[in-house]
Amino acid sequence: MKNNTLKIITLNFILALTFSAQAQDAAKEKFEPTDKSLQQYKYPDWFRDAKFGIWAHWGPQAVPRQGDWYARKLYMQSPTRAWEKGTYDYHLKNYGHPSVFGYKDIIPLWKAERWNPEDLMKLYKRAGAKYFVSMGTHHDNFFLWNSKIHRWNSVNMGPKKDVVGLWQKAAQKEGLRFGISEHLAASYTWFQPAHSADKTGDKAGVPYDGNDPQYADLYHGKADSTDNGWLTKNPVWQKEWLNRITELIDMYKPDLLYSDSKLPFDNIGRDMLAHYYNQDIAKNKGKLQAVYNCKEESYGRFARDVERGVLDSISQYPWQTDTSIGDWYYRTGQKYTTSEEVIQMLIDIVSKNGNLLINVVQTPEGDLEPDVLQILEGIADWTKINGEAIYGTRPWKIYGEGPSTTSKQEKGSFGGVKDVRAYQPTDIRFTTKKDVLFAFCMATPTTDIAINSLGKKSKYAQKSITSVSLLGSNVKLKWKQNDNALVISKPATLPTNKAIAFSIKFSK
Helix, strand or coil: HHHHHHHHHHHHHHHHHHHHHHHHHHHHCCCCCHHHHHHHCCCCCHHHCCCCCEECCCCCHHHHCCCCCCCHHHHCCCCHHHCCCHHHHHHHHHHHCCCCCCCCCEEEEHHCCCCCCCHHHHHHHHHHEEEEEEEECCCCCCCCCCCCCCCCCCCCCCCCHHHHHHHHHHHHCCCCCEEEEEHHHHHHHHHHHHHCCCCCCCCCCCEHHHHCCCHHHHCCCCCCCCCHHHHHHCCHHHHHHHHHHHHHHHHHHCCEEECCCCCCCHHHHHHHHHHHHHHHHCCCCCCCEEEEEEECCCCCCCEEEEEEEEECCCCCCCCEEECCCCCCEEECCCCCCCHHHHHHHHHHHCCCEEEEEEEEECCCCCCCCHHHHHHHHHHHHHHHHHHHCCCCCECCCCECHHHHHCCCCCCCCCCCCCCCCCCCCEEEEEEEECCCEEECCCCCCCEHHHHHHHHCCCCCCCCCCCEEEEECCCCCCCEEEEECEECCCCCCCCCCCCEEEEEEEECC
16 A cells, blocks of 8 residues: 555656646747747748748739739829839729729629639649648738628628638648738838829819728728838837737637738737747647748748748748749739749749748639649649659758859849749759759750769769669669769750759768
8 A cells, every 4th residue: 555655656746747847848938029039939840841832812902903002002193103003093994083982892892702712722732832821911901811800801891701711721621731921010001092182183182082980990090191111100000910910810820920021010029929939839739830921031030031032042041932923913914924933933942941932823703814723733743753852851052053153143022033033954953851962953954964063073072972863754864973073964855844853862
């Protein structure tokens, strides 16, 4: 009896120590809203391995089929920037004057009647996406989730569906990680043209519908004249943003959250981020799996996002390019990026420790045009063959060689170089996984392939090469490692896609 009692006491003591240690570990992992605390963030393997995500940058602004920023541009009678011109005139002709028929009246026209999230998610998975991101809200302040604190949402209006929730359910069913993008922080200043009026014509001075108090919860109030930056200086609006994004986080607990700005509003943004990380730790029983994207240097606090651009070197920290195969919203007659251009972009980004998140443009009705389907099929064909050289890889000693690494390149929109670029057959990119090095030719070789970084005397190739094979081919390659380069004889038959990948192994 005494022995049993002693065993029980000992077991309880061990359990108490275990729970105490677990509690201490959990406490260590709890984030505070400070840069020092946030720099303890560790990038989850799922994000580092995923490499490729698809984004649905989709909502009511697709309805007029006029592309991005419709909800703002319709209120701009005489914009100064060329890309903002024409929308006001289009709206006037097709819908009426913004004092009567404004963005509030576009929203009910968005029905999403051909949207099938399950079928689209199956297609995106087959194309090679490992994560999917839904628009949560754009700068139009219209929520695509079942908000309890904002009436302008897709459950109350438009399609009468929880768009975020249905995307999430479809993504989880296919085994994809799920993310949400929020563009709300910039909406407060972005939407200010709705509070103006025509300066000329028979409606000069007639206030647009954004001035009507009954719609202030959509268009926001009128900002102070000095509050005209990308992010508002108004502390009331900043706190409102925090409450609304906190609702989004707590309702859906996404694996990834994206902000279309730098980390918003200083301490308020840090409050949001600490809460996002902490709730994810609780969700995953002590293990942080969440990823946050925003548009500034991360210093290890999150995964930096670069819009319409690509970093020009290997980043110490995992990062992401966000871009689109066309305009951000559906636009009639737009030209799309080809599947080959998307693939080249993906390779270049992955070689530099990044991920690619690309918007697949949906029609207002929610389906995809035939040429968009063709692009996805092209990506699917390529990733099926070459995915092993992309997923789960890490950067090599250098990201690549060739003209694109030395010549001056056109700058991207928000950092680095342009995402869609012209490559030559001598442009090479590298990735590595375990004991294999993958070398991509970024364009179809026309002669033998010489990879200078893998010559015997190269400072990067410290071991001799034992085998070289071409992914997607059973042909035995002829190759030789010279002092100055690895030279691979051009195979008689090459894959149809421009970018091809060689698997290279070294001596132990």
